[in-house]
Amino acid sequence: MTITRAMLETLDRDDMLAPFRAEFDLPPDTIYLDGNSLGVLPVAAKARLRRVVEDEWGRGLIRSWNDAGWIDLPSRVGGMIAGLVGAAADEVTVADSTSVNLFKLAAAAVRMRPGRRVILSEPGNFPTDLYMLQGLSGLLGGAIELRTVPADAMADALTDEVALLLLTQVHYKTGHVHDMAALTARAHAVGALTLWDLSHSAGALAVDLNGAGVDFAVGCGYKYLNGGPGAPAFLFVARRHQDQAVQPLSGWMGHAAPFAFGDDYRPAPGIRRHLCGTPPILGLSALEEGVAVMARADMGRIREKSSRMGDLFLALVEQMCGPDCFGVISPRDARIRGSHVSLSHPDGYAIMQALIARGVIGDFRAPDALRFGFTPLYLRHADLWDAVAHLADIMRTGEYRQERFQTKTAVT
Amino acid sequence: MTITRAMLETLDRDDMLAPFRAEFDLPPDTIYLDGNSLGVLPVAAKARLRRVVEDEWGRGLIRSWNDAGWIDLPSRVGGMIAGLVGAAADEVTVADSTSVNLFKLAAAAVRMRPGRRVILSEPGNFPTDLYMLQGLSGLLGGAIELRTVPADAMADALTDEVALLLLTQVHYKTGHVHDMAALTARAHAVGALTLWDLSHSAGALAVDLNGAGVDFAVGCGYKYLNGGPGAPAFLFVARRHQDQAVQPLSGWMGHAAPFAFGDDYRPAPGIRRHLCGTPPILGLSALEEGVAVMARADMGRIREKSSRMGDLFLALVEQMCGPDCFGVISPRDARIRGSHVSLSHPDGYAIMQALIARGVIGDFRAPDALRFGFTPLYLRHADLWDAVAHLADIMRTGEYRQERFQTKTAVT
Numbered sequence: 001m002t003i004t005r006a007m008l009e010t011l012d013r014d015d016m017l018a019p020f021r022a023e024f025d026l027p028p029d030t031i032y033l034d035g036n037s038l039g040v041l042p043v044a045a046k047a048r049l050r051r052v053v054e055d056e057w058g059r060g061l062i063r064s065w066n067d068a069g070w071i072d073l074p075s076r077v078g079g080m081i082a083g084l085v086g087a088a089a090d091e092v093t094v095a096d097s098t099s100v101n102l103f104k105l106a107a108a109a110v111r112m113r114p115g116r117r118v119i120l121s122e123p124g125n126f127p128t129d130l131y132m133l134q135g136l137s138g139l140l141g142g143a144i145e146l147r148t149v150p151a152d153a154m155a156d157a158l159t160d161e162v163a164l165l166l167l168t169q170v171h172y173k174t175g176h177v178h179d180m181a182a183l184t185a186r187a188h189a190v191g192a193l194t195l196w197d198l199s200h201s202a203g204a205l206a207v208d209l210n211g212a213g214v215d216f217a218v219g220c221g222y223k224y225l226n227g228g229p230g231a232p233a234f235l236f237v238a239r240r241h242q243d244q245a246v247q248p249l250s251g252w253m254g255h256a257a258p259f260a261f262g263d264d265y266r267p268a269p270g271i272r273r274h275l276c277g278t279p280p281i282l283g284l285s286a287l288e289e290g291v292a293v294m295a296r297a298d299m300g301r302i303r304e305k306s307s308r309m310g311d312l313f314l315a316l317v318e319q320m321c322g323p324d325c326f327g328v329i330s331p332r333d334a335r336i337r338g339s340h341v342s343l344s345h346p347d348g349y350a351i352m353q354a355l356i357a358r359g360v361i362g363d364f365r366a367p368d369a370l371r372f373g374f375t376p377l378y379l380r381h382a383d384l385w386d387a388v389a390h391l392a393d394i395m396r397t398g399e400y401r402q403e404r405f406q407t408k409t410a411v412t
Numbered sequence: 413m414t415i416t417r418a419m420l421e422t423l424d425r426d427d428m429l430a431p432f433r434a435e436f437d438l439p440p441d442t443i444y445l446d447g448n449s450l451g452v453l454p455v456a457a458k459a460r461l462r463r464v465v466e467d468e469w470g471r472g473l474i475r476s477w478n479d480a481g482w483i484d485l486p487s488r489v490g491g492m493i494a495g496l497v498g499a500a501a502d503e504v505t506v507a508d509s510t511s512v513n514l515f516k517l518a519a520a521a522v523r524m525r526p527g528r529r530v531i532l533s534e535p536g537n538f539p540t541d542l543y544m545l546q547g548l549s550g551l552l553g554g555a556i557e558l559r560t561v562p563a564d565a566m567a568d569a570l571t572d573e574v575a576l577l578l579l580t581q582v583h584y585k586t587g588h589v590h591d592m593a594a595l596t597a598r599a600h601a602v603g604a605l606t607l608w609d610l611s612h613s614a615g616a617l618a619v620d621l622n623g624a625g626v627d628f629a630v631g632c633g634y635k636y637l638n639g640g641p642g643a644p645a646f647l648f649v650a651r652r653h654q655d656q657a658v659q660p661l662s663g664w665m666g667h668a669a670p671f672a673f674g675d676d677y678r679p680a681p682g683i684r685r686h687l688c689g690t691p692p693i694l695g696l697s698a699l700e701e702g703v704a705v706m707a708r709a710d711m712g713r714i715r716e717k718s719s720r721m722g723d724l725f726l727a728l729v730e731q732m733c734g735p736d737c738f739g740v741i742s743p744r745d746a747r748i749r750g751s752h753v754s755l756s757h758p759d760g761y762a763i764m765q766a767l768i769a770r771g772v773i774g775d776f777r778a779p780d781a782l783r784f785g786f787t788p789l790y791l792r793h794a795d796l797w798d799a800v801a802h803l804a805d806i807m808r809t810g811e812y813r814q815e816r817f818q819t820k821t822a823v824t
Contacts, residue, residue: 027471034474041470049465049694057640058453059439062446062773070641097689099663100512107551123675128664128689131677135662139519139551148675173673222690228469229482229693250547251511252540261585261778263535263560265543277509277540278634281641282461282694361474366673 003316008381011308017301020377023293024226031383033362036200036340036373039226045289052285073284074253074275080291081225081234084299085198085217086208091236093271094221094284096249098199098233099128101218102166104247104274105235106136109164109193109216110144112244116163116192123148126172129197133166151178155186162192169207170200170338173365175310175330177205177338181212188213199223202234204306204339206299209236216241224339224375225294227287232280242270251276297377305376307334310341313372313384317343320392329369340373353405354394360387415727420793423720429713432789435705436638443795443802445774448612448752448785451638457701464697485696486665486687492703493637493646496711497610497629498620503648505683506633506696508661510611510645511540513630514578516659516686517647518548521576521605521628522556524656528575528604535560538584541609545578563590567598574604581619582612582750585777587722587742589617589750593624600625611635614646616718616751618711621648628653636751636787637706639699644692654682663688709789717788719746722753725784725796729755732804741781752785765817766806772799 012018025041026032032040056068065071079089095101106119119133125148133146149157158165165187170177184194195216201207203224209217215238221231237245246267252258253275256266267273311334317326327344331337345351345368352364362372372387394400424430437453438444444452468476477483491501507513518531531545537560545558561569570577577599582589596606607628613619615636621629627650633643649657658679664670665687668678679685723746729738739756743749757763757780764776774784784799806812 025466025470027473030473032473038469038474040473041465046466046470049461053453053461053640053698054437054458057450058437058458061439061442061444061452062450062775063768064641096508096512097663099689100508100661103661111551125675127667127670127673127675130675131662131664131667134677135660138658138662139523139660228465229476230690230696232692233689246550248547248551249512249515250543250550251509252543255539255543258539259778261539263537263539263542265539265546277511277645278642280644280692280695282698283692284642286465286694356475363474366671 003319005382005385008385011381017305017376020297024378026378030359030361031387033372033387035375036223037363038222038229039224039290040378042226042289042293045286048285048289052282070281074279077284077288077291078234080295083295085202086210087236090271091239092234093274094232094234095275096233098218098220099132101233101235102129102132103136104249105195105216106133106164108245108247109195111246113163113193116161117145118161119144119146119164119166120157120162121148121166122151126168129166129168158186158190158192160190162190164193164195166195168197172200173342173369175338175340175342177336184212184214200338203294205303221287226290231287232283235274237271247274249276253277302376306339306374309374309384310334310337313341316384316388320388321395325395340371342369342371344368347400350400350405351394354400355390358390360390415731417794417797420797423793429717429788432709436790438790442771442773443799445784445799447787448635449775450634450641451636452790454638454701454705457698460697460701464694482693486691489696489700489703490646492707495707497614498622499648502683503651504646505686506644506646507687508645510630510632511544513645513647514541514544515548516661517607517628518545518576520657520659521607523658525575525605528573529557530573531556531558531576531578532569532574533560533578534563538580541580570598570602570604572602574602576605576607578607580609584612585754585781587750587752587754589748596624596626612750615706617715633699638702643699644695647686649683659686661688665689714788718751718786721786721796722746722749725753728796728800732800733807737807752783754781754783756780759812762812762817763806766812767802770802772802
């Protein structure tokens with residue numbers, strides 16, 4: 001069946017999520033297919049940040065830690081994110097970066113499994129996840145080993161040597177979705193703990209951490225949660241582990257009595273012990289606005305629309321560019337595909353630059369992946385038509401071969 | 413000699429730093445003596461943050477990593493801070509929190525001194541400094557021991573067991589200034605490395621890291637540097653150590669090729685390997701404006717004025733409150749006193765609340781310290797008169813005994 005733009009416009013007219021588009025401040029003449037890398041600006045975040053900067057910081061100053069509730073922001077925003085990932089409000093907090101949170105929770109987890117020396121992950125996992133674990137292993141003088149095995153060998157690699165299974169639920173490049181519940185159960189069957197990176201799933205899928213029996217999780221604030229560039233990250237510790245989990249970045253904000261200024265660290269009860277330094281108030285405030293919009297949307301509808309958008313995008317690429325123009329890195333089955341789709345092409349970098357020059361923004365992941373993210377709260381089905389029309393035109397004309405699209409920039 | 417308000421007004425008229433006051437957005441009817449805890453809002457930060465939020469994030473989106481120079485912010489702001497602390501531009505970067513940076517550099521340092529198991533510090537150091545080292549020690553199963561000895565016993569405690577000496581140059585409570593050069597030399601004489609916390613000295617004193625031969629340093633962005641609530645922190649690694657120092661929080665932003673997305677961590681050359689996760693752009697942008705103002709001021713003049721303000725404040729307290737009203741925690745000798753003064757009083761908490769209710773803002777540090785910070789860029793000498801007049805009035809009337817000033821809040 002040939003897809004027409006009119007069909008997509010009909011889908012948009014019937015889209016129950018369509019009103020959310022007005023809650024975001026979108027750049028004109030742009031089709032933004034990179035919300036999986038940096039989410040867009042929520043309208044409410046503009047006023048919020050003005051208020052935080054000009055009133056709370058400018059006028060309230062130090063008093064705002066109490067009067068504006070700054071001190072409660074990590075747990076408040078954490079509690080809101082909890083609702084998006086199937087956790088209880090007191091199981092999630094916001095702190096530091098995804099990388100730092102991974103380190104904290106991996107270190108806490110291996111300490112809970114003395115005698116086991118393996119942290120299991122997969123090759124090609126988002127690099128910082130592997131790097132942070134390599135850093136932990138190096139610090140511990142090799143007492144912990146990071147072992148990576150391909151996804152299809154994961155079940156067999158789960159042995160009683162494994163202290164922790166660390167996986168990203170939705171793969172940053174392929175978009176493949178792991179079966180979180182099944183792998184968690186398999187890990188538990190051999191006595192291992194699990195740490196899931198939800199960077200590409202929180203705000204994109206209906207994540208059910210407690211339903212899946214997950215032990216620990218981390219995730220990113222600036223992708224689907226629209227928290228702004230370099231937003232702080234979140235972390236989850238299942239309530240059953242909260243009294244045992246001791247993380248090594250034991251800063252004053254995780255102390256049981258941070259303002260008693262004693263010399264000896266005593267971890268706070270519950271999730272708060274996973275805080276470290278002074279919370280980043282500007283970033284937390286922006287994140288709260290991003291999460292607040294997401295929290296009002298129905299996650300089932302979001303998932304349904306993004307799955308449909310991924311299917312439509314793949315079909316449109318084939319229809320408009322031809323069946324052999326691009327490789328398809330992502331699963332074609334939407335049930336095991338996250339909210340982005342990756343194509344491959346040897347000239348992927350230049351093609352993406354040419355697309356961006358036309359106002360269609362995706363991103364490139366070395367060596368050859370063109371990545372397109374579908375964010376149902378602010379994208380229309382018809383945007384897909386327009387984006388792929390540009391792509392087809394770039395391929396037909398060879399526009400991407402122009403020299404100006406070849407130069408690599410710092411961040412791609 | 414009795415001090416008069418007219419004398420202070422004369423000092424203000426002759427003050428070469430007075431024009432800087434207009435560069436800060438100060439709340440009306442407030443005397444802010446807490447810039448050592450949270451610096452005030454630079455006027456330029458307001459417009460900068462609007463631009464970062466509304467244009468760079470809102471319009472530029474992912475493109476702003478290149479187009480708005482986001483990716484360079486850590487090294488750019490680090491280079492500016494370097495100029496304030498006697499370092500070369502490529503020896504300082506901005507990342508994470510002071511706590512997290514302490515962990516990174518302490519771990520890097522002890523790895524450079526294999527066989528030595530002691531990290532030496534002092535009791536009563538800022539708690540997070542001790543807590544982070546306790547966390548590192550716990551993670552390493554006691555292979556590293558945090559040992560605290562009082563300042564006057566420090567020299568004798570520096571033995572060849574010591575891998576690292578960790579001290580805060582200006583004590584957060586007493587304001588006492590350590591002799592950084594002498595203690596660093598003494599540490600080096602026994603083969604130990606040094607890590608200095610500059611949280612209460614950067615932007616307050618003429619710090620000379622390289623002149624003192626310091627190995628590592630960290631410091632806070634939201635105090636004297638006026639970077640905003642929870643601003644990211646800075647770190648310093650002397651150039652001679654940059655190829656050897658390997659820190660364990662090896663996130664993707666510290667990778668030699670962060671966008672190659674390889675599976676194996678390879679530290680970036682130079683200072684960049686000390687980055688970890690994605691930089692917090694809102695916080696970094698605000699910090700850049702705070703540092704930019706400070707960088708235009710003469711640090712010698714700043715130090716001279718803050719020393720004079722401390723002396724005047726102590727003299728005014730004695731003159732207006734009486735000689736026995738408060739204990740004096742801080743050194744009376746301005747040469748060994750940082751940019752804040754602490755008084756003691758058994759009712760310190762309530763007295764500070766009563767002062768704050770009158771618009772004179774200092775802070776309280778348990779159990780009994782009233783802390784007053786002097787920030788020469790935006791404070792006038794006459795402000796000291798007015799602040800102490802309020803304090804004297806509160807003490808004379810017993811106003812602080814009112815019940816409303818007794819209730820403890822979350823942050824004090």
